[in-house]
Amino acid sequence: MTCDDDVDSICSMKKVDKRTMKSSNSSAPRRRATRADVAKLANVSTAVVTYVTSNGPQSVAPATRQRVLDAAAALGYSPNAAARSLKMGATHLLGMVIPDATNLYFAELAAAIELAAEDHGFDLLVAHSHGSRSREVQLLQSFTSRQVDGMILFTGVTDRSAAALGATNTPFVTIGRNLGVSDALAFAVDHREGARSGVEHLIGHGHTSIGLVIGDEPAEVAHSREVGWLDALADAGLHRGPIVRAPYSRAGGLEAGRELLRSDQQVSAVFVASDIQATGVIRAMHEAAVRMPEDMAIVSFDASPESEYTWPPLTSVQQPVQEIASCAIEAIVKRRRGEPAESRMFATRLVTRASCGCVNPVN
Amino acid sequence: MTCDDDVDSICSMKKVDKRTMKSSNSSAPRRRATRADVAKLANVSTAVVTYVTSNGPQSVAPATRQRVLDAAAALGYSPNAAARSLKMGATHLLGMVIPDATNLYFAELAAAIELAAEDHGFDLLVAHSHGSRSREVQLLQSFTSRQVDGMILFTGVTDRSAAALGATNTPFVTIGRNLGVSDALAFAVDHREGARSGVEHLIGHGHTSIGLVIGDEPAEVAHSREVGWLDALADAGLHRGPIVRAPYSRAGGLEAGRELLRSDQQVSAVFVASDIQATGVIRAMHEAAVRMPEDMAIVSFDASPESEYTWPPLTSVQQPVQEIASCAIEAIVKRRRGEPAESRMFATRLVTRASCGCVNPVN
DNA sequence: TTGTATGCGTTATCAA
DNA sequence: TTGATAACGCATACAA
Numbered sequence: 193m194t195c196d197d198d199v200d201s202i203c204s205m206k207k208v209d210k211r212t213m214k215s216s217n218s219s220a221p222r223r224r225a226t227r228a229d230v231a232k233l234a235n236v237s238t239a240v241v242t243y244v245t246s247n248g249p250q251s252v253a254p255a256t257r258q259r260v261l262d263a264a265a266a267l268g269y270s271p272n273a274a275a276r277s278l279k280m281g282a283t284h285l286l287g288m289v290i291p292d293a294t295n296l297y298f299a300e301l302a303a304a305i306e307l308a309a310e311d312h313g314f315d316l317l318v319a320h321s322h323g324s325r326s327r328e329v330q331l332l333q334s335f336t337s338r339q340v341d342g343m344i345l346f347t348g349v350t351d352r353s354a355a356a357l358g359a360t361n362t363p364f365v366t367i368g369r370n371l372g373v374s375d376a377l378a379f380a381v382d383h384r385e386g387a388r389s390g391v392e393h394l395i396g397h398g399h400t401s402i403g404l405v406i407g408d409e410p411a412e413v414a415h416s417r418e419v420g421w422l423d424a425l426a427d428a429g430l431h432r433g434p435i436v437r438a439p440y441s442r443a444g445g446l447e448a449g450r451e452l453l454r455s456d457q458q459v460s461a462v463f464v465a466s467d468i469q470a471t472g473v474i475r476a477m478h479e480a481a482v483r484m485p486e487d488m489a490i491v492s493f494d495a496s497p498e499s500e501y502t503w504p505p506l507t508s509v510q511q512p513v514q515e516i517a518s519c520a521i522e523a524i525v526k527r528r529r530g531e532p533a534e535s536r537m538f539a540t541r542l543v544t545r546a547s548c549g550c551v552n553p554v555n
Numbered sequence: 556m557t558c559d560d561d562v563d564s565i566c567s568m569k570k571v572d573k574r575t576m577k578s579s580n581s582s583a584p585r586r587r588a589t590r591a592d593v594a595k596l597a598n599v600s601t602a603v604v605t606y607v608t609s610n611g612p613q614s615v616a617p618a619t620r621q622r623v624l625d626a627a628a629a630l631g632y633s634p635n636a637a638a639r640s641l642k643m644g645a646t647h648l649l650g651m652v653i654p655d656a657t658n659l660y661f662a663e664l665a666a667a668i669e670l671a672a673e674d675h676g677f678d679l680l681v682a683h684s685h686g687s688r689s690r691e692v693q694l695l696q697s698f699t700s701r702q703v704d705g706m707i708l709f710t711g712v713t714d715r716s717a718a719a720l721g722a723t724n725t726p727f728v729t730i731g732r733n734l735g736v737s738d739a740l741a742f743a744v745d746h747r748e749g750a751r752s753g754v755e756h757l758i759g760h761g762h763t764s765i766g767l768v769i770g771d772e773p774a775e776v777a778h779s780r781e782v783g784w785l786d787a788l789a790d791a792g793l794h795r796g797p798i799v800r801a802p803y804s805r806a807g808g809l810e811a812g813r814e815l816l817r818s819d820q821q822v823s824a825v826f827v828a829s830d831i832q833a834t835g836v837i838r839a840m841h842e843a844a845v846r847m848p849e850d851m852a853i854v855s856f857d858a859s860p861e862s863e864y865t866w867p868p869l870t871s872v873q874q875p876v877q878e879i880a881s882c883a884i885e886a887i888v889k890r891r892r893g894e895p896a897e898s899r900m901f902a903t904r905l906v907t908r909a910s911c912g913c914v915n916p917v918n
Numbered sequence: 919t920t921g922t923a924t925g926c927g928t929t930a931t932c933a934a
Numbered sequence: 935t936t937g938a939t940a941a942c943g944c945a946t947a948c949a950a
Binding site: 589590591601602604605606609612613634635637638639640641642643 | 942943944945946947
């Protein structure tokens with residue numbers, strides 16, 4: 193879509209401010225101040241400017257130092273990161289691939305990564321893969337070209353991606369995906385065990401027929417959660433409930449919920465493998481006037497901000513998002529220093545709210 | 556939080572894969588291939604490599620061209636973006652400041668910006684301000700140092716930010732905020748008119764006592780929406796309903812909803828100035844067993860993905876997110892070319908769903 | 919059609 | 935304590 197496509201927007205025809213205009217066509221198109229400018233103004237050599245701005249490697253006389261600082265401030269000088277990167281061989285830039293920012297679980301994870309990255313002085317280059325493998329490869333190449341100091345991938349690493357990455361030395365970690373499926377460093381919860389704990393909770397509430405709503409793409413994570421669901425059922429000696437596979441989205445959840453209600457196999461509870469789908473499932477239940485948790489108890493996965501504000505609020509398997517994020521960043525830092533780094537698996541925690549029947553939500 | 560903080564995580568002690576290890580301490584710590592490497596392997600000069608990789612400025616013999624391509628592929632060569640930026644004076648990088656990614660309206664806008672930016676060959680440097688002004692200034696400085704080709708700010712531009720920016724020639728635009736409050740190029744809907752249309756819809760349903768839930772910080776946007784609410788009430792000759800001010804979050808909405816129910820002034824409808832707050836308001840109503848829309852009709856603002864999956868689904872004032880995004884990016888492109896660019900205001904569209912009483916949600 | 923040489927803004931080594 | 939200078943990897947004007 194281009195800016196001129198629209199038909200129903202009001203064009204304000206507001207005149208561009210004079211200052212704004214001026215900056216785009218002033219006679220002397222002001223160049224960014226460089227180190228040389230600062231040096232000249234402060235009457236020192238360019239080297240001294242660096243000594244001041246980077247506190248070394250040589251010390252400088254207090255008076256000179258102040259002169260440089262003043263000059264830099266006067267000129268609004270800040271070092272050119274491109275030149276700096278070129279010289280130093282480090283960009284302090286991390287690339288991050290997010291499948292879908294409208295999934296609040298990913299959004300939360302991304303925010304945590306940003307925080308952890310900042311602790312180590314990294315900025316973040318962010319891009320969305322929208323689940324496309326080819327786009328993922330393309331993004332990794334772009335990151336590589338930008339000489340990022342590391343990459344964080346929310347998506348699984350495909351062979352093609354790994355190959356693209358293998359040619360470089362760029363450290364990369366995967367987040368939220370199973371450990372051990374590739375050579376990549378991975379940081380994630382135990383999806384199988386987490387799912388199992390959620391389903392066990394449902395069983396504890398007395399449910400004997402428990403369905404499953406899960407993503408429709410073959411992914412190791414989804415598979416693990418499915419196995420966890422099976423584990424719990426098997427341990428309790430229960431038969432397998434119906435499985436509904438649907439896209440990993442709110443709309444997918446809505447469809448799945450409707451299908452679940454059409455199923456021959458009646459269930460009194462369902463384990464939904466992600467909050468984002470659970471949101472849709474809940475809507476489907478409301479549409480059919482199915483009461484939750486009385487007629488249908490629900491437990492989901494992720495415990496994203498979304499899960500707290502559905503109605504009824506969702507009981508959900510929580511991932512230690514901040515911990516995962518900081519471990520991932522630290523792993524990248526270690527790898528950059530040549531130190532060994534290890535993949536790691538985290539425990540989940542079940543957040544009990546009303547959807548499973550634990551809490552009476554109405555005051 | 557550091558990685559070692561945790562107590563309840565399982566340490567998998569998984570040994571690092573041999574290939575992974577090797578890449579971190581192999582005897583010849585493989586340097587990224589440079590143009591010179593490609594040139595040597597292809598038996599050409601470095602210039603020819605560039606002629607091939609950038610299709611010009613000179614043409615090269617097909618055979619030579621193929622040799623270069625092969626060599627580049629064999630070495631996994633991709634141009635060093637830092638060096639390229641330094642030489643070309645352009646980074647093809649845009650900086651974007653998001654207040655809060657767990658607000659799906661912002662997340663959606665950010666995704667649209669990314670798409671539009673990609674159309675013009677820009678990558679995105681993303682950071683969250685968490686609403687902090689000082690952090691915003693800090694981010695702008697970081698972006699400046701990185702020599703971004705432009706900036707997109709979701710937050711209003713403060714005087715300090717503008718001053719920081721004024722020192723550079725970096726084009727920047729604000730998104731979603733009112734036009735005309737600063738010199739910045741701005742792309743946003745008509746908040747006042749949008750709010751007015753939403754409240755008028757509620758009046759059309761016969762409501763005569765309509766409350767307002769809105770952000771608790773003094774922002775022009777919030778003010779405009781409040782004025783739009785007043786406009787509609789005044790036009791209909793209705794008295795002003797109660798106003799509840801709360802943080803711009805789900806939790807804030809929850810608090811606001813509870814307070815609204817405690818209010819002396821009874822209302823049958825409420826205009827909530829953002830979906831994210833509406834989510835909380837809805838929960839407050841459910842908790843108090845207030846039926847929607849029968850006992851409390853709701854119209855909100857943004858029509859983010861969230862609004863479609865609340866219960867009842869929210870009637871909400873929609874912003875043309877993609878259009879806003881593409882206009883913003885095009886404005887930056889124009890400004891970079893020295894062409895004039897204009898701020899622009901967009902019309903909203905009311906998406907009617909069940910929360911106002913338009914649709915019977917239960918099948 | 920291809921090669922040579924210069925400079926982009928930095929950091930850091932080495933001399934002064 | 936300071937200054938001159940050589941890379942870093944690339945794009946391109948100009949020469950061959």
